[in-house]
Amino acid sequence: MSTTFRALGNPNYRLWAGGALVSNIGTWMQRVAQDWLVLTVLTDHSGTAVGITTALQFLPMLLLGPYAGVLADRYPKRAILLWTQSAMGLCGLVVGLLVVTGSAQLWQVYAAALFLGLASAIDGPARQAFVSELVGQEDIANAVSLNSASFNTARLTGPAIAGVLIAWAGTGPVFLLNAASFIAVIISLTRIRRSELAPAVRAVRGKHQVAEGLAYVRRRPDLVLILVLVAILGAFGMNFPITNALMSTAEFGMGPGEFGLLGSVMAVGTLSGALLAARRARPRLRFLLGGALGLGLFTLIASVSPSFWLYAAVLVPVGLASLTFLNSCNTSIQLSVEPQFRGRVLALYLATLQGGTALGAPLMGWLGTTFGARWSVAAGGAVVLLAGLLAVAAVVRKSPLTWRQQLSASFPGRRAPRGPAEPVSPSA
Numbered sequence: 001m002s003t004t005f006r007a008l009g010n011p012n013y014r015l016w017a018g019g020a021l022v023s024n025i026g027t028w029m030q031r032v033a034q035d036w037l038v039l040t041v042l043t044d045h046s047g048t049a050v051g052i053t054t055a056l057q058f059l060p061m062l063l064l065g066p067y068a069g070v071l072a073d074r075y076p077k078r079a080i081l082l083w084t085q086s087a088m089g090l091c092g093l094v095v096g097l098l099v100v101t102g103s104a105q106l107w108q109v110y111a112a113a114l115f116l117g118l119a120s121a122i123d124g125p126a127r128q129a130f131v132s133e134l135v136g137q138e139d140i141a142n143a144v145s146l147n148s149a150s151f152n153t154a155r156l157t158g159p160a161i162a163g164v165l166i167a168w169a170g171t172g173p174v175f176l177l178n179a180a181s182f183i184a185v186i187i188s189l190t191r192i193r194r195s196e197l198a199p200a201v202r203a204v205r206g207k208h209q210v211a212e213g214l215a216y217v218r219r220r221p222d223l224v225l226i227l228v229l230v231a232i233l234g235a236f237g238m239n240f241p242i243t244n245a246l247m248s249t250a251e252f253g254m255g256p257g258e259f260g261l262l263g264s265v266m267a268v269g270t271l272s273g274a275l276l277a278a279r280r281a282r283p284r285l286r287f288l289l290g291g292a293l294g295l296g297l298f299t300l301i302a303s304v305s306p307s308f309w310l311y312a313a314v315l316v317p318v319g320l321a322s323l324t325f326l327n328s329c330n331t332s333i334q335l336s337v338e339p340q341f342r343g344r345v346l347a348l349y350l351a352t353l354q355g356g357t358a359l360g361a362p363l364m365g366w367l368g369t370t371f372g373a374r375w376s377v378a379a380g381g382a383v384v385l386l387a388g389l390l391a392v393a394a395v396v397r398k399s400p401l402t403w404r405q406q407l408s409a410s411f412p413g414r415r416a417p418r419g420p421a422e423p424v425s426p427s428a
Helices: 003-009 011-041 047-074 077-100 106-134 137-169 172-191 209-218 221-236 240-251 256-278 285-303 308-336 339-371 373-397 401-410
Strands: none
Touching: 003 011, 003 137, 003 256, 011 047, 011 077, 011 106, 011 137, 011 172, 011 240, 011 256, 047 077, 047 106, 047 209, 047 240, 047 339, 077 106, 077 172, 106 137, 106 308, 106 339, 137 172, 137 256, 137 308, 209 221, 209 339, 221 285, 221 308, 221 339, 221 373, 240 256, 240 308, 240 339, 240 373, 256 308, 285 308, 285 373, 308 339, 339 373
16 A cells, blocks of 8 residues: 555554544535624624634633543543544534524524534544554554545535535535534444554543643643644634635625635645645654744735635645644654653643634634734734744754754654753653
């Protein structure tokens, strides 16, 4: 099998990947339907309302993420996923029925987004860490990249399908189809051969497990760098549903089909980035920093694109840069963190990413509503580009020797500095 797809040689991973692909397509369909429902049906093109909906969906990860990581380190991840995937499917079913019956109100969508966020907060760390139990250590990087490829294949098709369905039948059926898509991933979880899993060493029950996870991260400057960048890029550079909705409707006067198309066009870039990452055995620091810089630069270019189609074209490198950055962050954590801490560190990673998105979403929506969609896009790009430049400066000029050694361990493509080695604690 090609090195790009070598993790698919594992039967358990094939089952998981197949179910996840179907569910991811439904998830992207619902994201488009939810934004369109709030933006054009329940409000009069209120970017602030869309931002609040996004914030409610991602805020629970910021608040509960560290505790969800403890659950992922302590209990069987497969069992956790069965419960959380069922809960998220139920959420889509309820909203779909409300919309189809004509009784949906904005507060109900807010409540559903919050419920979905709660389930996702528990699901995320377990789902990310479950990959390392499905495949061997040598295939973790490939499996993480293929997960991204699956997610972005869904991102390529889901928004386009949703746009057509919304124009034809409204948003309600899209929510119902998403609810049905969760059946696929639940079936895949029940058919996985548990005897062939490689479960990680479970964390010992204790009173300060969240604090232990935070202390572990503090001892790792490379992880601190990742989390700070992820928080900033999540808040200002990853709110694509809001900025794309505002640009397509308020700036270019387009309909649901074109709005859905933007998500698919952007997925061309993210899918390309995922497939390129799948060919790399390990992450590289230069790709992480380059992804951050590229995301900021191309977002700024998108903000001044004079037409809808030029804006859409620039979203391809935007998607490529964002996926390159996120995949490098995720893979480096999966490979460099000790197994008994993996769930908690991944939870912190997801909390900073989704929590940053939740905190930034209302601000980005308010900027777009108050000053115009282009200002929202430009402000996000400027902040991301500045964060990337500062990260490069910190690594190149101000890194202490221990930081550089740890970065070299997590990102083998970075050459270790010459000179006497300073010992690094094994726990770090």
